[in-house]
Amino acid sequence: MEFKDEIARRRTFGIISHPDAGKTTLTEKLLLFGGAIQEAGAVKSNKIKKSATSDFMEIERQRGISVATSVLAFIYQNKKINILDTPGHKDFAEDTFRTLTAVDSVIVVIDVAKGVEEQTEKLVEVCRMRNIPMIVFINKLDREGKDAFDLLDEVEQKLGLQVTPLSFPIGMGYDFQGIYNVFEKNINLFSGQSKQSIEDTIAIDDLNSPELEKLIGETAAESLRDNLELVEGVYPAFDKEAYLAGEQQPVFFGSALNNFGVRELLDCFIQIAPPPRAKAAEERVVESDEKKFSGFVFKIHANMDPKHRDRLAFIKIVSGTFERNTPYLHVRHDKKLKFSSPNAFFAEKKEIVDISYPGDIVGLHDTGNFKIGDTLTEGEKLNYKGIPSFSPEHFRYINNADPMKAKQLNKGIDQLMDEGVAQLFTLELNGRKVIGTVGALQYEVIQYRLEHEYGAKCTYENFPVHKACWVEDTGENPEEFAEFKRIKQKFLARDKAGQLVFLADSSFSLQMTQQKYPSVKLHFTSEFASQ
Numbered sequence: 001m002e003f004k005d006e007i008a009r010r011r012t013f014g015i016i017s018h019p020d021a022g023k024t025t026l027t028e029k030l031l032l033f034g035g036a037i038q039e040a041g042a043v044k045s046n047k048i049k050k051s052a053t054s055d056f057m058e059i060e061r062q063r064g065i066s067v068a069t070s071v072l073a074f075i076y077q078n079k080k081i082n083i084l085d086t087p088g089h090k091d092f093a094e095d096t097f098r099t100l101t102a103v104d105s106v107i108v109v110i111d112v113a114k115g116v117e118e119q120t121e122k123l124v125e126v127c128r129m130r131n132i133p134m135i136v137f138i139n140k141l142d143r144e145g146k147d148a149f150d151l152l153d154e155v156e157q158k159l160g161l162q163v164t165p166l167s168f169p170i171g172m173g174y175d176f177q178g179i180y181n182v183f184e185k186n187i188n189l190f191s192g193q194s195k196q197s198i199e200d201t202i203a204i205d206d207l208n209s210p211e212l213e214k215l216i217g218e219t220a221a222e223s224l225r226d227n228l229e230l231v232e233g234v235y236p237a238f239d240k241e242a243y244l245a246g247e248q249q250p251v252f253f254g255s256a257l258n259n260f261g262v263r264e265l266l267d268c269f270i271q272i273a274p275p276p277r278a279k280a281a282e283e284r285v286v287e288s289d290e291k292k293f294s295g296f297v298f299k300i301h302a303n304m305d306p307k308h309r310d311r312l313a314f315i316k317i318v319s320g321t322f323e324r325n326t327p328y329l330h331v332r333h334d335k336k337l338k339f340s341s342p343n344a345f346f347a348e349k350k351e352i353v354d355i356s357y358p359g360d361i362v363g364l365h366d367t368g369n370f371k372i373g374d375t376l377t378e379g380e381k382l383n384y385k386g387i388p389s390f391s392p393e394h395f396r397y398i399n400n401a402d403p404m405k406a407k408q409l410n411k412g413i414d415q416l417m418d419e420g421v422a423q424l425f426t427l428e429l430n431g432r433k434v435i436g437t438v439g440a441l442q443y444e445v446i447q448y449r450l451e452h453e454y455g456a457k458c459t460y461e462n463f464p465v466h467k468a469c470w471v472e473d474t475g476e477n478p479e480e481f482a483e484f485k486r487i488k489q490k491f492l493a494r495d496k497a498g499q500l501v502f503l504a505d506s507s508f509s510l511q512m513t514q515q516k517y518p519s520v521k522l523h524f525t526s527e528f529a530s531q
């Protein structure tokens with residue numbers, strides 16, 4: 001197959017949702033369609049159950065599962081589909097944000113009864129900011145839930161999306177009869193019998209045909225016709241260009257658990273979802289069909305076996321082909337590296353691969369060379385944008401609890417931060433180290449891993465910070481900047497990349513600081529230079 005055809009047949013995407021909306025179940029059904037697994041239940045949920053927040057073994061077990069499900073690839077109708085896993089647990093939201101830098105589109109799963117939930121709002125906002133094409137799947141139609149039109153309204157209002165339904169439910173919960181496929185203009189009736197088989201569609205080309213009454217009864221037929229008339233009147237027709245530009249989001253209804261409405265979703269997805277897209281580097285925009293290889297690290301996973309401290313760095317290929325045993329430039333280190341056993345992912349397995357194409361993810365064994373955001377190329381000095389750090393929500397001092405193991409502790413902290421587990425800030429005033437995380441769970445993960453993987457012990461101490469803001473010296477007023485640094489010294493720190501950060505202790509002090517030093521720009525993400 002030609003290089004261009006290989007690119008055109010790839011679809012790399014992520015499924016995002018609030019926990020429990022049905023992401024794992026949908027993923028599993030998609031794999032079932034791809035023939036990548038034979039039965040339901042084969043994909044383990046990687047979510048951390050609420051009850052497990054302080055259970056270290058559970059965290060470890062989950063780490064094992066999430067390596068296996070980091071990338072799930074399968075072939076469907078000759079398309080190579082790569083699903084990138086995104087953790088649903090809010091404490092790992094930053095992992096999800098980073099994974100979203102490597103997807104070309106997303107599917108948003110919403111629970112029909114719960115509607116738009118908090119985590120969905122946050123994740124969709126990130127996708128909206130990046131104009132990522134999104135398809136919405138409203139799940140659990142076999143249960144009683146909200147009215148379809150109310151839900152579509154809620155999706156528009158709360159998520160700021162422009163929806164257009166491409167399928168529409170016939171009844172719901174106890175009365176759920178099936179789905180009308182607006183995209184293909186046919187009906188799929190719900191038998192509710194088999195949860196695992198893949199059912200056939202009953203085609204009905206003409207909505208006005210009396211066949212409809214025979215199939216779903218008079219009342220349902222009438223209400224479907226009315227609903228579809230309303231859909232046509234209220235929502236814009238599907239516009240592929242608008243979808244690809246992130247300006248319109250098609251909506252599907254179904255029940256992942258019952259494998260219902262999933263085929264409609266998948267068939268439409270492979271037709272409309274974008275193949276690997278161009279990506280902006282600081283230097284220039286790189287097209288996916290450029291011949292020379294380039295890619296970037298969006299995730300690093302530590303080895304499960306503490307005796308082998310190597311890690312798996314996940315690279316998204318942006319352009320060209322990645323080949324085994326070929327030297328590539330590690331741009332940040334300015335050195336060439338060669339990989340003898342790059343892993344590719346297929347269903348839940350990983351295997352050594354000789355050649356990978358744009359859109360694919362390769363897992364590279366790493367002994368500490370990589371950090372998140374690193375770029376690999378055939379020689380060009382490119383730095384891919386779009387992997388910023390966000391202000392953490394929690395901050396604690398980290399103290400060494402075993403003076404004999406200071407070296408191990410520092411190494412452990414260093415490597416865990418490169419993996420993106422948390423962020424490290426070093427105070428300007430006294431050099432003390434502060435760990436910032438998105439959720440409280442990470443502190444336990446860090447403590448546990450420092451002890452088990454690096455033989456170091458730590459304790460924490462509260463450090464009240466409202467928000468970390470990255471400081472930009474605009475050069476407009478050097479005196480004001482010097483004054484800001486002097487007065488606020490106690491609240492200044494460096495992040496791991498050496499950037500200056502202001503740790504505001506309250507929203508009031510943040511506001512006052514902004515007013516008092518207008519020439520000092522405070523940013524809520526680390527990547528302001530490219531905004």
Ligand code: G4P
Nearest residue numbers: 017019020021022023024025045047139140255256257258
């Ligand atoms: P997540 O990855 O988004 O967190 O959700 P997951 O797929 O694990 O689904 C959450 C729960 O919702 C699961 O039930 C799952 O079986 C159920 N579910 C998913 N899709 C549907 C659907 O279409 N209809 C109905 N009625 N339920 C659905 P659970 O009891 O929490 O887990 P399990 O014991 O079934 O694994």
